[in-house]
Amino acid sequence: MTFNDLKLTPAILKALGKENYTAPTPIQEQAIPVVLAGRDLFGCAQTGTGKTAAFALPIVQLLTEQQSKPGRVRRTRSLILTPTRELALQIADNIKAYGQFTDLRCLAIVGGVSQKVQERALEQGADIIIATPGRLIDLINQKFVDLQAVQILVLDEADRMLDMGFINDVKKIIAKMPSKKQTLFFSATMPPEISKLVKTLLVNPVKVEVTPASTTVERIEQSVYFVEKASKQGLLNELLKDKSITSALVFTRTKHGADRVVRGLTKVNITAQAIHGNKSQNSRQNALLNFRSGATRVLVATDIAARGIDIDELSHVINFNLPNIPETYVHRIGRTGRAGLSGIAISFCETEERPYLRDIEKKIKKTIPVAVDHSDSMLTI
Ligand code: AMP
Numbered sequence: 001m002t003f004n005d006l007k008l009t010p011a012i013l014k015a016l017g018k019e020n021y022t023a024p025t026p027i028q029e030q031a032i033p034v035v036l037a038g039r040d041l042f043g044c045a046q047t048g049t050g051k052t053a054a055f056a057l058p059i060v061q062l063l064t065e066q067q068s069k070p071g072r073v074r075r076t077r078s079l080i081l082t083p084t085r086e087l088a089l090q091i092a093d094n095i096k097a098y099g100q101f102t103d104l105r106c107l108a109i110v111g112g113v114s115q116k117v118q119e120r121a122l123e124q125g126a127d128i129i130i131a132t133p134g135r136l137i138d139l140i141n142q143k144f145v146d147l148q149a150v151q152i153l154v155l156d157e158a159d160r161m162l163d164m165g166f167i168n169d170v171k172k173i174i175a176k177m178p179s180k181k182q183t184l185f186f187s188a189t190m191p192p193e194i195s196k197l198v199k200t201l202l203v204n205p206v207k208v209e210v211t212p213a214s215t216t217v218e219r220i221e222q223s224v225y226f227v228e229k230a231s232k233q234g235l236l237n238e239l240l241k242d243k244s245i246t247s248a249l250v251f252t253r254t255k256h257g258a259d260r261v262v263r264g265l266t267k268v269n270i271t272a273q274a275i276h277g278n279k280s281q282n283s284r285q286n287a288l289l290n291f292r293s294g295a296t297r298v299l300v301a302t303d304i305a306a307r308g309i310d311i312d313e314l315s316h317v318i319n320f321n322l323p324n325i326p327e328t329y330v331h332r333i334g335r336t337g338r339a340g341l342s343g344i345a346i347s348f349c350e351t352e353e354r355p356y357l358r359d360i361e362k363k364i365k366k367t368i369p370v371a372v373d374h375s376d377s378m379l380t381i
Contacts, residue, residue: 006032009061011101016057019097025050030208031184032058038182040205042198046188047087047157048334049210052094055080055154055184060099062152063127074105074125075149079177081170083160084304085110085132085281086288091156092130104128109145111135112281119144133161133169140176150177155201158187159194164304167193174201189327220333223371224347224357232320232348233264239318239346240270240298246315247291250300251332253321258300261320265298272298276305303328306335319347322356326363346371 003016003024024032027049034041035058045051059078066077082088092108099106107126109118111134118135122144129136129145139145153174155161161170183201187194198205227235240248250272252258258274265272273287273296284305291299303323317336323329329347336343347368349357361367 001029007036008032008057009064011064012057012061012098015098015100018100021053025054025210027051027208027210028054028057030210031055034206034208035059035182035184036061038062040182040202041184042202042205042207043184043186044188044190044207044209045186046331046334051156051186052091053098055156055186056091056095056098059128059152059154060095060102060104063104064099064102074127076126076129076145076147077149078128078152078154079147079150079173080128080130080154080156081133081136081161081173082130082156083132083164083166085112086284086305087157088130088132089285095128095130106130109136109139110281112284115139133166133173136173137169140173147173147177150181152182152184153177154184154186156186158185158197159189159191160304162191162193162197167197188331220336220343220345222333222345222347222368224349224368225371227348227350229350232350233261235348236261236318236320237264237268237270240265244315246297247294248298248316248318249306249314249332249335250298250318250320251306251323252300252302253323255302257321258302261300262298265300270298271296272300274300276302279305303332306332315344317343317345319345322347322349322353322360324356324359326356326360329360330364 001024003013003021006024006029027043027045031041031043031054035055043051043054063077080091082091088108088110092106095106104127105125106128107121109129109131111132115135115138118139122139136145140147155170161167185198185202225235236250239245250261252261255276255278258276262272262274273290275284275287287296287299290296314336317333319329319332323332333343333345336345357368
């Protein structure tokens with residue numbers, strides 16, 4: 001199937017050509033016709049499947065097809081809610097790219113940056129707002145944002161919004177919109193609260209589901225080191241002597257842990273920066289930019305901060321700590337091996353993390369091979 005078959009307009013096809021998208025991904029094939037037909041959608045998919053374009057392309061198309069009213073201030077016709085600032089900014093960048101040959105205006109509204117700049121941008125109006133819930137609520141309450149003209153609502157990574165305690169904010173925001181609208185709902189997992197929300201928000205939805213997890217996981221070369229806590233930093237430093245590790249995303253359990261790992265790497269002259277919730281938005285963006293450009297070789301992240309990070313050609317994911325939720329492991333390692341590339345995922349497992357490893361192996365239905373020792377002194381078990 002081609003994008004042409006999906007009946008996208010020439011302006012969008014031209015933008016996709018410029019972005020070097022050759023063929024739609026499975027979720028795009030399934031979702032685009034449904035959204036273009038005006039139906040509600042429940043998408044079960046993770047980052048890395050192309051889900052952003054799956055909802056963004058038809059939104060750009062539907063909004064441009066409507067008659068624009070010259071001389072009038074643009075009213076916001078689509079709202080996209082996401083759990084993290086990084087994800088919001090990334091979606092805004094994608095929409096700008098997809099809509100570059102249209103006259104749509106989109107705007108990201110996120111916390112951690114000056115509200116004044118956003119107020120000024122809002123004065124000019126935006127067809128599409130991509131927002132994290134907290135800042136959006138503030139701006140709605142101060143009457144800088146009016147959602148009365150919203151026709152298409154997207155809830156992206158709804159399960160993560162729930163985990164992060166945003167669900168009440170999301171409900172308050174939805175109450176400010178017309179009840180008659182098209183809703184597109186994305187969630188990688190289906191806890192009971194999410195099913196409840198789907199039932200209350202969606203009208204006769206079409207469900208599209210892609211399971212990148214197993215296919216992605218299959219392509220990724222995985223290994224585990226059994227190593228005690230105190231030896232993990234030494235092992236990481238040792239592994240990173242290998243120059244073929246061009247870019248590594250390292251996951252730690254805690255924010256302090258992330259900072260500690262960065263200090264440990266900096267000591268041995270390995271360029272590294274941390275990205276987590278305690279950092280200002282600017283410093284998070286700066287860390288991402290440096291990592292993307294190759295100026296830093298290692299990005300150390302906690303799960304929440306890493307959510308939505310999209311880095312092309314990431315060669316390695318290293319789990320400094322194993323997550324206690326198996327899906328999180330799948331999510332983490334799915335950040336390498338994107339777009340058909342093979343990737344490498346290395347995990348460090350201390351004694352207390354053994355049960356997590358067992359759960360992960362049950363989830364991915366395979367045993368993760370134990371890595372061959374690089375240095376005997378390093379491996380204490
Ligand atoms: P997402 O799951 O939306 O975060 O997308 C993951 C990555 O795949 C992003 O870098 C997109 O720009 C890219 N992407 C999405 N759709 C396509 C496509 N049809 N062809 C090539 N790359 C794509």
